[in-house]
Amino acid sequence: MRVNNIEYRTVWMEGATVYMIDQNRLPFEFSIFKAGNYSETCYSIKSMIIRGAGAIGAAAGFAMAQAIMQAPGKNPNFVDKARQEIESTRPTARNLFYATEKVFLAGKHSREAAIIEAQQIADQDAQDSRTIGRLGNELIQDGYSIETHCNAGWLAFVDYGTALSPIYFAHKSGKKIMVYADETRPRGQGARLTAWELKNAGIPFRIIPDTAGAFLMSTGKIDMMIVGADRIAANGDAANKIGTLEKAIVAHHFNIPFYIAAPTSTIDLSCNSGKEIIIEERNADEVLYQTGMDEEGSIRKILVSAPGSAAINPAFDVTPASLITSIITEKGIIRPKGPEIKKLFKTDT
Numbered sequence: 001m002r003v004n005n006i007e008y009r010t011v012w013m014e015g016a017t018v019y020m021i022d023q024n025r026l027p028f029e030f031s032i033f034k035a036g037n038y039s040e041t042c043y044s045i046k047s048m049i050i051r052g053a054g055a056i057g058a059a060a061g062f063a064m065a066q067a068i069m070q071a072p073g074k075n076p077n078f079v080d081k082a083r084q085e086i087e088s089t090r091p092t093a094r095n096l097f098y099a100t101e102k103v104f105l106a107g108k109h110s111r112e113a114a115i116i117e118a119q120q121i122a123d124q125d126a127q128d129s130r131t132i133g134r135l136g137n138e139l140i141q142d143g144y145s146i147e148t149h150c151n152a153g154w155l156a157f158v159d160y161g162t163a164l165s166p167i168y169f170a171h172k173s174g175k176k177i178m179v180y181a182d183e184t185r186p187r188g189q190g191a192r193l194t195a196w197e198l199k200n201a202g203i204p205f206r207i208i209p210d211t212a213g214a215f216l217m218s219t220g221k222i223d224m225m226i227v228g229a230d231r232i233a234a235n236g237d238a239a240n241k242i243g244t245l246e247k248a249i250v251a252h253h254f255n256i257p258f259y260i261a262a263p264t265s266t267i268d269l270s271c272n273s274g275k276e277i278i279i280e281e282r283n284a285d286e287v288l289y290q291t292g293m294d295e296e297g298s299i300r301k302i303l304v305s306a307p308g309s310a311a312i313n314p315a316f317d318v319t320p321a322s323l324i325t326s327i328i329t330e331k332g333i334i335r336p337k338g339p340e341i342k343k344l345f346k347t348d349t
């Protein structure tokens, strides 16, 4: 995607260095974070300098390749330990584990094979997102208002994104659309990142409080909802950013189509249902404090809750397949039912 007239990917690797757009500095500052070794790439995933299922998948693949490059010849445990470390950064996004496994196995042949595999995972992620955009665009009619939750745009992938990719295609094809971006407390990926992306692309949008979705749906303002996913179980249950489940229930109540957009690398056939998906629990400070820019232009963290309060901070929830209209994948738009999902993998397995 273009930023200041330069074409960027969210994350890329040159030599042994992984480069990524620093998403903790956005939307206030556009800067590139450099991770010179696999530990620094792990840090970037853990601290959410890079986030979003596909982007952390690509970063984890690059981290695995970095570890394989760094491995001293006489220490066979180095790469195994590195893999464990990378896989312990964030538990929910399937793409992270998909990438580490693929690069780890390629590394059994050679360092070069591991690097090629990591680059291919990133390229494939961008290509899949593009296809999701082209297919998803067919569902969007001229004049539609679309609600989305969190950020499943190009910042959450290597390029294009998933939930936002059909929106980019619709806009490019001349359809008049309006996007309602849930702010997505506590970290505000909607208000910060989705809004930044849409503004950058010149697409009309409004940020809405997380609590406003039901009201807008009840007044007929929303034609469809598209969100991303971090892991999809074999039965079609989908884990996505906390708050998604609530939106899906409300959309169902008002008979509004609710789509999940995700590449097949997010589907985990080893997970029978959403009950088996591990939900990340993040630091309570993300709920108790907010970070933003003050009027003088300094980025500050401020307390926004009663001093001394405790909080809980589950980062994801699971939407049951019964509430999902369809899943938009790079292999087609499917009903979220076991047999349909398994069919997607027929040629791969």
Ligand code: MRU
Binding pocket: 051, 052, 053, 054, 149, 150, 151, 152, 153, 156, 157, 162, 189, 227, 228, 229, 230, 240, 241, 242, 315
């Ligand atoms: O915690 P994050 O920001 O890494 O959350 C992941 C997400 O961006 C969302 O859940 C998103 O809607 C789907 S993944 C692109």
